[in-house]
Amino acid sequence: MMRQVQPGATCASNLDECRMKHHTASLALRHSPTPEWIAAMRARYPVEPAIDQIFTRKLGKRVELPEHSMDFSALPERLRAFLARETGQTDLKVEQVARLSGGASKEQFSFLLTWRQSGAAAPVAQRLMLRMDPSEAIVETHRLREWEVLRAMRGVVPVPEVLWLDPEGVALGRPALIAGFVEGTVRPPGADKMSGVGMYFEPSLRAALKEQFVAILARIHNLDWRTQSLPSFAV
Template sequence: MSELDVDQIGAAIVKHQRGARFAETTPDQWGDRLMQFIGAQAGVSDVRVANVREVGTAAGGSNGTLLFEASWTEDGEPRSSGLVLRFMPTRGLFHAYDVTAQFNLQRALEATDVPVPPQIWLDPDGNLLGRPGYVMGMVEGASAPMTWMTSGIIADAEPAARREMQLGYLEALARVHALDWRALGLEWLEKRAAGARPIEREVNWYWDSLEYADCKPYLEALRPLRDWLVANEPADIDTVLCHGDANFGNYLYLGTAVSAVVDWEMSFLGTPECDVCFTHMGDQIIQNDVPALEGTLSYQQRIAEYERLSGRKLRNMPYFELFTAYRLAVINVLTFRHFPEPILRQLLPVIERGPKIAADLAARVGLEILLPPSGTID
């Protein structure tokens, strides 16, 4: 796949995701809602909201995101700040969106050495915003697009800086995984889905989304993989908080340093291996033939550097690569219901790559995954 093709695919995905998020609501309408929402907070008055806008092309994720400037008086003191609204999309990929959980998770992380935006106000039911959502502080920094090897801040960096940015990403992951999630009060993540063990729960969470979307051909095709992952979950794992959507687009940079880790809606209790292999597996779907730029860490180098930075030895990597391929395959299949058919036909070669990668990896453990014929979207 050429660099032009990769960038066009990334742009098409972002464009459609925005349309799904902002359906039937203009930035001006969001501005009015934000003024009402902020003005309803205790001790707040004289609210002004301006410059409501979408995020740049690096934005992905499954929630809606808007940037804006606001001024207000709080407890008699004038305040002003750039802020960010995150809200549940009108049409989303997954079966479950819990903005309260996202807000509470990030608020818990504020007291740690993992850099996250400060969480400010929550509208759990969408009574004032029109959609469940929350407002958080704006953190200075830029992120890479999903096509990070062909465009954006990492691709544009000098080789030495490109390497430092990847090391910063791995260091941020190591910090996330070092957190005591019980001390942070995150035991509620154990109820994310049915199951007695961490990976079993996450396998079931994605299966719940697949059942919700009623993708019958892929439910039949992927069931053997789902069952195998549950039956073969390693016993000797370190259960940690996983970022979940650990791609470069969810790490803001100031220079070569990570200034914030964002987009926590896919977070779960898993293992370090789940996050470390996530970008590698995702790149095989959308950037599989793109040559690595000088200063780009290979997958094996990322593993080695993560182990150095974290002091952990990664284990059972073939299992967790297959688990990650399963997650990404389900996400790809869910897009069959998410994209309109003209865009879907354009993206189909990429979207079908996720299930194929999962099937190829499954074959290595003796599983035969019989995928539907190409072009099967119902």
């Protein structure tokens, strides 16, 4: 049973009670952080700028009303408007916007963009992918960092071409990037999971993938990051 703090008592004589009060107050601030508390935490635990941005945004969202889903009904038009501004092509078309399964830590969509690529005289239809932050995620990552890494790895390992970026989510509602769409499968035939721990690869698949897997790891480790543009990593 918790003891009552006696009138006039100090923390020196009632250390357990003082610790409990501090712990309770700290929990309340973590649940509903004030701008002052967030600023104090940032000053107390300095991290590199991109990580600071992620944590600050996450803490700031805690005081908002809970939002476990996002209304995507306006997404096609927002996407079209964003791409029209980015390309300067007001006559482009965004069609067949479809939500993708898998990759549950992010919201992902495929869509068909009809536009005039650089130097092209006539419009072409290109299948692309939109990858954007969800309202909440167990894994916090940074779209600008992802953009930089994908761009650095282009031609080194099999990654899609990254085309456009909305790092703050000003245009699309959430931080997002748009990349090329790579045909393939996200799970072995017959598997009941899209990705993650516990996915099983039968022996025939392991035999087919093992050399590719090791070769790709080697190419990643051999890449000299100092030759790449990675400003969000503060290097």
